[in-house]
Amino acid sequence: MRIAKVIVDVPASQVNQTFDYIIPERFEAILKRGMRVVIPFGPRKISGFVVAISHHSAFNQLKEIIDILDLTPVLTEELLQLGKWVANETISLYITTYQAMLPQALKTAYKKEIVRLTDSRLADDLEQLFAGRDVIDYRELANDRDHYRNVQKAIQDGEVYINYVVKSRTTKKYKTMIKPAKEIHLLEEAFNDLNDRATKQKEVLSFFISHPAAIEHNQLKNQLNISTAVIKSLIDKSLLTKVKIETYRNPYADHRFEKTEKLSLTEEQATAIGPIKEAIAEEAHEVFLLHGVTGSGKTEIYLQAIEDVLHKKKEAIVLVPEISLTPQMVKRFKGRFGKNVAVMHSALSAGEKYDEWRRIHQKEVQVVVGARSAIFAPFENIGIIIIDEEHEASYKQEDHPRYHARDVAIKRAKNHNCPVVLGSATPALESYARAQKGVYKLASLTERTNKQAMPQVDVIDMRQELHAGNRTMFSRTLVEKINERLNRREQIVLLLNRRGYSTFALCRDCGHVQECPHCDIALTYHKDNHRLKCHYCAYEEAMPSNCPSCESNLIRFFGTGTQRVEEALTELIPHASVIRMDVDTTRRKGSHERLLNDFSNQKADILLGTQMIAKGLDFENVTLVGVLTADSMLNLPDFRSSEKTFQLLTQVSGRAGRHELIGEVVIQTYTPDHYSVQLASQYDYNTFYLKEMAMRRSFQYPPYVFIILITIAHENKIYTVQTAQAIAKLLMKHIRSDTVILGPTPSPIARIKDKYRYQLMLKYKNEPSLKSYIKKIIEHYGEDMRKNDLQLTVDVQPYQLM
Ligand code: ADP
Numbered sequence: 001m002r003i004a005k006v007i008v009d010v011p012a013s014q015v016n017q018t019f020d021y022i023i024p025e026r027f028e029a030i031l032k033r034g035m036r037v038v039i040p041f042g043p044r045k046i047s048g049f050v051v052a053i054s055h056h057s058a059f060n061q062l063k064e065i066i067d068i069l070d071l072t073p074v075l076t077e078e079l080l081q082l083g084k085w086v087a088n089e090t091i092s093l094y095i096t097t098y099q100a101m102l103p104q105a106l107k108t109a110y111k112k113e114i115v116r117l118t119d120s121r122l123a124d125d126l127e128q129l130f131a132g133r134d135v136i137d138y139r140e141l142a143n144d145r146d147h148y149r150n151v152q153k154a155i156q157d158g159e160v161y162i163n164y165v166v167k168s169r170t171t172k173k174y175k176t177m178i179k180p181a182k183e184i185h186l187l188e189e190a191f192n193d194l195n196d197r198a199t200k201q202k203e204v205l206s207f208f209i210s211h212p213a214a215i216e217h218n219q220l221k222n223q224l225n226i227s228t229a230v231i232k233s234l235i236d237k238s239l240l241t242k243v244k245i246e247t248y249r250n251p252y253a254d255h256r257f258e259k260t261e262k263l264s265l266t267e268e269q270a271t272a273i274g275p276i277k278e279a280i281a282e283e284a285h286e287v288f289l290l291h292g293v294t295g296s297g298k299t300e301i302y303l304q305a306i307e308d309v310l311h312k313k314k315e316a317i318v319l320v321p322e323i324s325l326t327p328q329m330v331k332r333f334k335g336r337f338g339k340n341v342a343v344m345h346s347a348l349s350a351g352e353k354y355d356e357w358r359r360i361h362q363k364e365v366q367v368v369v370g371a372r373s374a375i376f377a378p379f380e381n382i383g384i385i386i387i388d389e390e391h392e393a394s395y396k397q398e399d400h401p402r403y404h405a406r407d408v409a410i411k412r413a414k415n416h417n418c419p420v421v422l423g424s425a426t427p428a429l430e431s432y433a434r435a436q437k438g439v440y441k442l443a444s445l446t447e448r449t450n451k452q453a454m455p456q457v458d459v460i461d462m463r464q465e466l467h468a469g470n471r472t473m474f475s476r477t478l479v480e481k482i483n484e485r486l487n488r489r490e491q492i493v494l495l496l497n498r499r500g501y502s503t504f505a506l507c508r509d510c511g512h513v514q515e516c517p518h519c520d521i522a523l524t525y526h527k528d529n530h531r532l533k534c535h536y537c538a539y540e541e542a543m544p545s546n547c548p549s550c551e552s553n554l555i556r557f558f559g560t561g562t563q564r565v566e567e568a569l570t571e572l573i574p575h576a577s578v579i580r581m582d583v584d585t586t587r588r589k590g591s592h593e594r595l596l597n598d599f600s601n602q603k604a605d606i607l608l609g610t611q612m613i614a615k616g617l618d619f620e621n622v623t624l625v626g627v628l629t630a631d632s633m634l635n636l637p638d639f640r641s642s643e644k645t646f647q648l649l650t651q652v653s654g655r656a657g658r659h660e661l662i663g664e665v666v667i668q669t670y671t672p673d674h675y676s677v678q679l680a681s682q683y684d685y686n687t688f689y690l691k692e693m694a695m696r697r698s699f700q701y702p703p704y705v706f707i708i709l710i711t712i713a714h715e716n717k718i719y720t721v722q723t724a725q726a727i728a729k730l731l732m733k734h735i736r737s738d739t740v741i742l743g744p745t746p747s748p749i750a751r752i753k754d755k756y757r758y759q760l761m762l763k764y765k766n767e768p769s770l771k772s773y774i775k776k777i778i779e780h781y782g783e784d785m786r787k788n789d790l791q792l793t794v795d796v797q798p799y800q801l802m
């Protein structure tokens, strides 16, 4: 008897282990590790991942597996191991980690079908199963051992495939091709035998005699102006045959990618790429930090390194932050490697994502370019992993499992003996510190490939503007420079260093700020429907006309949402046309790209937006970049706020004058002397690094220590505090003497969705057993979490401290 060890789909800490199930005989030959199964769990039927198969179980009275969900493993051996590692490192559940590795469409809720790909005769059993149909429901396999085995074999032989039916069927997934069923001379014979009145049939035959390749059914019909019946009668005579070819929902179908050739590298580039190429050739694991200013040719280095990897018949994973995964970026990879590139992007539909994933799974592509989760691409022969803009916070997942893609990349690269390349103009402090220590190899690119200087940066003190009587959010310098550009018909990018929707209502008489009744946070004013909304829960209310506290009618909006900036801008410079990009204008699929295209085609003078416009964009005609509020991030309770400010300012400055035209940057700030603002305006990363490291050392923050943040949340405030204290006490018993526990203190946002939030911050240097101890604590509180609605969130190396 054989036993499957299964990680079951119950997201609770008490069941974070494998359960044993008997493999019924009908599945014995087909079940493999990495497949998903349906199993009984208590009174329920649930799904799970088979992580091991053995002959023994320490338990008796085992239940049987009910059904299998996959006929080919969806997780490779490596991914099974990796999932375990990620779960342990991030203190997450195995089940959530495995699920995070797969595309949404693979979730059991979706209907599956078996699609026949060929007209040639299948095994008898399969012919019976299909019974003349091209597509059958997966459920028709109905636990029949032979059916499963036959279908499994047919999948391997490429005769059928399993399609996961996703609701939005935007494009068809396979097309019908017609091709000769016999050799040409036999077609010629048939042609001569045909009755002269069968003119259409003769026409088709003569077409195939001169063009014996397969042609799409509809195209054939149109080209020869014939009916389906004509083709059918030739198929019935076994002269032609029908084949189905898989076509993928191709999100980039409308784009044409011109083939690009590799550039001859500059001296700096050649020096930087040398050791990377060596590591690829020698199959050595090594982490390279490629520190290069914007426009210094990092991407060309990635492309040429990947080329080496492809020559070795190996695969490449390229991670790009979600917001810079623009068509411009995709074009650079597809331009060089054509169809060999899959793109994994969150803006794709579930069906498109699944198709891209399947192309990787089937080894039809060797390169994947994608956002964070593409790090789990099911490649089995990885030759390089590249992370562009490696400092980006979006590489950290802010939900279970809270992994950092960089850590996963390094782990996978070790598994595959291959290099990792981390690229950035402003590396994360942690990464640069590792490079300084020699843990990573540092390669630097100091100049732009076009030898252009970085644009001149003007720092404007907004306090002085106020003194001079300018109450608008635009300094006189900025307005003047905008007008200059308008006269010269050049373009302008304006960045609002905020989330774009932080307009809140404040009473001018009593200072009352309208807050969410369920969360401790000000409500945000939405102009389109004149309502106040909470961005942490679903609460909203009508905008009051009088102050709820003092009845005054002097309620005003504060903060600067992009909408308000746009209004103020068009009031100040009525003849300028503006494209606004923020969460509101880019919600609809494709709108992000459309707005950028419009701007690129010079349909507007000014592109105004939030962080999402800061990265990856490259517009020839932009000669002025303005940052409206450089310091709004500096006031956040986050030890990375200076670093994030420096990174954003540097990045956005790089947007100006990337081509022939000389660029300029204006940074408006209330703290012009702050070192992040000063050093960013001088493009001085090294001084910033030293200064910031000194700060981190004196306040004991990463990279000098590691951090774990534990957040405790519950509706009852006293219970929340008590639980937090109890956890602190438990931890205290276990930690080393140089480990520090801060708290419990209320979280910066002290209440969300009616739950009070308290946090504990652990700072440590070396605590090999801390994670497993925290795991025990969570298990200890499992009952309270399930029955009493207690929330315990553990974030290892957190990026969000709110
Ligand atoms: P980064 O990724 O560092 O911002 P890119 O790779 O985008 O830099 O390069 C900036 C520009 O320089 C691009 O237009 C690119 O085509 C060009 N470029 C890169 N390498 C070379 C080279 N060796 N010779 C000429 N042009 C290059």
Ligand code: ZN
Pocket (backbone or CB within 6 Å): 516, 517, 518, 519, 534, 535, 536, 537, 538, 539, 753
């Ligand atoms: Zn709320």
Ligand code: ZN
Pocket (backbone or CB within 6 Å): 507, 508, 509, 510, 511, 512, 547, 548, 549, 550, 551, 552
């Ligand atoms: Zn009031």
